[in-house]
Amino acid sequence: GAVVSQHPSWVICKSGTSVKIECRSLDFQATTMFWYRQFPKQSLMLMATSNEGSKATYEQGVEKDKFLINHASLTLSTLTVTSAHPEDSSFYICSARGVAGTYSPLHFGNGTRLTVT
Amino acid sequence: EDKVVQSPLSLVVHEGDTVTLNCSYEVTNFRSLLWYKQEKKAPTFLFMLTSSGIEKKSGRLSSILDKKELFSILNITATQTGDSAVYLCAVGGSGNTPLVFGKGTRLSVIA
Numbered sequence: 001g002a003v004v005s006q007h008p009s010w011v012i013c014k015s016g017t018s019v020k021i022e023c024r025s026l027d028f029q030a031t032t033m034f035w036y037r038q039f040p041k042q043s044l045m046l047m048a049t050s051n052e053g054s055k056a057t058y059e060q061g062v063e064k065d066k067f068l069i070n071h072a073s074l075t076l077s078t079l080t081v082t083s084a085h086p087e088d089s090s091f092y093i094c095s096a097r098g099v100a101g102t103y104s105p106l107h108f109g110n111g112t113r114l115t116v117t
Numbered sequence: 118e119d120k121v122v123q124s125p126l127s128l129v130v131h132e133g134d135t136v137t138l139n140c141s142y143e144v145t146n147f148r149s150l151l152w153y154k155q156e157k158k159a160p161t162f163l164f165m166l167t168s169s170g171i172e173k174k175s176g177r178l179s180s181i182l183d184k185k186e187l188f189s190i191l192n193i194t195a196t197q198t199g200d201s202a203v204y205l206c207a208v209g210g211s212g213n214t215p216l217v218f219g220k221g222t223r224l225s226v227i228a
Contacts, residue, residue: 006159034215043205043220044160093159105151106207106216108159 003027004096006109013084013116020080021112023094029074030096034106035067038091047092050077084116119144121208123219130226134196138222140206141188150182150189151216153205160205163191196226 003026013019023033031052036044048069049057056069066088068080077096081088093111120143130136142150149167153160164173166182166189173180177196182189193200203223207216 041223044218046215046217049215105162105165106209107162108153111159 004030004094004107004109006094006112008112009110010113011115013114015085015116016083018080018082019084019114020078021092021094021114023077023079023096023109025075025096025107028096030077031074033071033077033094033096035069035077035079036093036095038093038111044093047079052077081114084114086116089114089116119208119210119217121206121217121219123204123206123222125222126220127223128225130196130224132197132226132228134226135192135194136196136224138191138193138204138206138224139188140190140219142206142208142217142219143187144208144210144217146210147184147208149209151207151209152180152189152191153207155203155205155221156201163204193224196224198226198228200224201226 005024005026007022011019033050035047037047038044046059047062050069050071052071052074058064066082071077091111091113093108095106095108097106122141124139149165151165152163154163164180169182169184177194180191203221205221206219209216
């Protein structure tokens with residue numbers, strides 16, 4: 001089945017630094033990937049929709065200059081958390097849909113646990 | 118605004134019990150409803166439902182969709198401790214719109 005690989009699985013960084021998270025679709029092409037954020041014991045909150053070759057679409061309340069998304073190829077999307085602060089500590093998960101589009105289930109990467117000290 | 122509501126939010130049962138998890142939704146241009154299981158990491162896909170009244174089954178898990186009443190249920194029979202997880206319901210609209218997730222049901226199965 002479709003596999004989505006996310007890297008790194010966890011990262012600790014100092015306040016003020018930037019962190020890049022990669023999301024790859026391993027055995028299919030994904031024109032669209034989605035980035036979610038999850039706080040402890042809460043559900044997944046959509047941050048942005050990443051479209052290959054064009055600008056990402058951000059959800060209301062998500063700062064596009066802080067969470068930079070690049071989707072330069074059909075198999076790779078990256079999320080960069082710039083000038084990270086402790087309140088950015090969270091579980092970030094990317095997802096992608098298979099080639100059948102809306103009739104394909106969404107497959108998730110294993111997530112990245114970010115801790116900002 | 119699209120909305121997905123799951124109930125109960127949490128549930129504790131004993132091994133061998135049968136559980137039913139509920140998911141109701143309001144979404145523009147409904148296309149599909151999906152169930153995921155989330156343990157420590159990212160959610161893993163369980164079922165995708167697009168048509169009313171057709172049960173999907175995988176081992177001890179089954180799910181069905183009612184598009185008239187706008188809800189779905191996920192059944193787990195003969196529960197095991199390995200079924201302990203958060204079960205997420207998500208609904209997708211038309212086009213390549215992202216899924217909208219419910220808050221999940223935290224299931225704990227005790228021996």
